[in-house]
Amino acid sequence: MAHLICEVVYRGIFQKNLASRITRGIVLSARKAGRWGIAFGRYGDSPQRNGIPAKDFAIVADSKEELEQHMARYEPKELHVTICVDDTLGKGVESWAWYGLQPINRLLLPDGHLLVTSTQSPDDLLKDIHTKDSPYHLWILPGKASFGGLWVYKEDHTEVRILGALAKIAPQFLSIDAVSEAIREAEWGSDLKVDSARKAYERIESRPVRITEGNPETPYAFELPRWWEMREGVTIPSLPIGKPIEGTKGYRPERSTVFKKFSTRTMRPVIDFDTCVKCTLCWLQCPDSCFDVMPDGLYDANMESCCGCGVCEAVCPVHNCITMVNEAAFEDNASQWEMWRRDKDAYKVWLTEKIQDKVHVARSHGFRYRGQYEEELASGSDLGGRPVTEGIPGENAEEKGLPSTVHVHESASIVTGIPEAPGA
């Protein structure tokens, strides 16, 4: 009697195909040793949409009966392994909306394993990941968050590298040979991918996490109403209108206390208040009414409400006034405007650093030309795809050949990766 339960926490749409390949790979690999398994996805509010946290699961067991025991619930409540394919999800997820914030390690059994794809160090990751009342193991698969799973799968080998790492974590269920065989046979497999998996298997290492380590904040939660407490007719009260700030000079809209949106965010806007011309466009266009009107007429984006859509960056008419930066570069949701008001020079330094942080700014969107992965294997760089900031080679650019033809443009948009027009 033995079983293994894994979840994959991923960003809806961007990583949907990636997550399902990982869970399928787990079951197919375990099948090589005669085990039974099931791979399944669960969806909640706006699940498989842009960036919404979602989950896929894989359960493998020695016998069909044992498997059924674990399937006889909506989703697993205890896990051996959590696989997190975007390290910004390390801050917690609100996948099934309105339950509060679920720490990424919440369902892990004592001594369980948390596997994260990340370019951050364990200590940096643990600034985000909540503390847990039992020890566990943190594994980092070096690599950028793969957004290769968008619609069709753009290969960046993240799925097989995770399977290789998993063979190290749970060898009694998936031997590396079984993983290799399953990858070779899968409709998306190849020998090169087998090499990738084996490489990850050899290199991956874990670090024990003690119960004292991690983000000590208590994640927000709330009680669900009983049936007789709820209003009838599916009515919910609207939010009250907002309140003025500092006399009547500023204004802050009221926001829901039971539904925050920041766990959907992979990037957040940072605002250069010194160059803002107070045109109101960001305030008008933000789909989530994030902006507070500050007493001096500037606009401060509320980071508990911001879903990271990037609309404000797109509409702001001032060059580089709003810049979207990878969420992993931040540790809290504090007000940027307050920070700026306290110390404008220190804010400028902070802002400049954040915007230029190429490690965090970059995301992988899969390989851009044939042979790119072979090149990365040869160069020893193990980041899984070229950073999006390196730009996209235009139509047939040098037959999509060498990366040397791709310029890193200083003012490349972080959202689209497309260099802005000269003189923009």
Add this chain to the structure above:
Amino acid sequence: MAVATRPAPAAAVLEEKEMLISGSEAVAEALTLADIDVVTAYPIRPYDTVMQAIAKKIANGKLVAEYIVAEGEHSQFEIVKHASTVGARVFCGSSGVGWMYAMEAITVTPALRVPMIALVGNRALDDPGAFGVEHNDALSVRDLGWLLCWIDTSQEAFDTTLIAYRVAEDRRIFLPIAISADGAFLTHSQSLTRVPPKEWVDTFLPPYRRGDLLLHPDNPITVAPQVNEDWVIEIRRQNNAATERAYTVIEEAYADFRRIFGRGPENPWFEEYMTEDAEIILMGMGTLSLPVKVAIRKMREDGKKVGLIRLRWFRPFPHEQLTRALRRAKAIGVIDRDYSFGSPFGSGVVATEVRAALYNAEHRPPLIGFICGLGGREVTLEDVYKLTDICYAAAKAGRAERGTYWLGVRE
């Protein structure tokens, strides 16, 4: 079939292969082997997983079929309905309110004797916007002339899809069939599934021949003319006769399926689990069988004799077979993943039907309805223990204290 422009590529293997696929993908596998001709698509979760899987089949050259993206569910069902009248083997489906949006087209289909197969990825009926499983969407066609069944596993999804074509396209029937699949639990869960070679499927499933009802220049007929009050009751009577014949045709189809594929249930109507000596028989449809079976195994360890009947076919309703199977029970607990507000005893739909079926039976054990797992909420082992206890109490008293209990509600 009459409209596909080229034959689908022949399958290369002659033996069954094992695939790791979801219930939705299993349906797509069956549709490919059944070589359907026309499929329509309009997205709604969880049904959309089926149309995605079929689109992939077509894109990869595994299936040659017309894939028509409609502008809404209503058109989707109208398109396949008409394609079927010209001899195309068709497929379509929806979920929740999408299914309801198509209701006008769905309603007029049985009278036209169109053997379309539809998949309902069961989903709660809005409002509120909810994606979890409830059975009321599919149950809304229960009185409209559709045949209606529930599946439980990817394997059953595959097998039942083939069986459904065989039954629906039988000239004695020519009625649409809705196959119900629990959203998420089945549509989004991949399990190991045996997929047979095309040759076996061809042996089981003859080509769709519409015969005298084919809409074709060589067979000049009008389909769906205006009829007035002079004809309506007769048309309904015809539909009823076809539905009656379905009892025989379904049993024949399952027997043939077993003969050709070497698997499949003896009893098409429902699955019985540990019922031979059961004092308490629990009943339900779809994937709630899983927690119920696991709970039964645990309760058996404690000496409680509990069994499960999982209904596969709901229309036609297997009342005779069911009364026989329920003969020995001391009490019956029916778990409904649906509701029927204001119905007798405030029961769910299945409980009401089973009560009606038992009315003429000699032995009528107390029957208790349980409404559970609505909107995709988990039916837990604790729920099953609790409802079994209530059934035991009723068995002891010889009568049920209440007709219906709601379980798992925040009280």
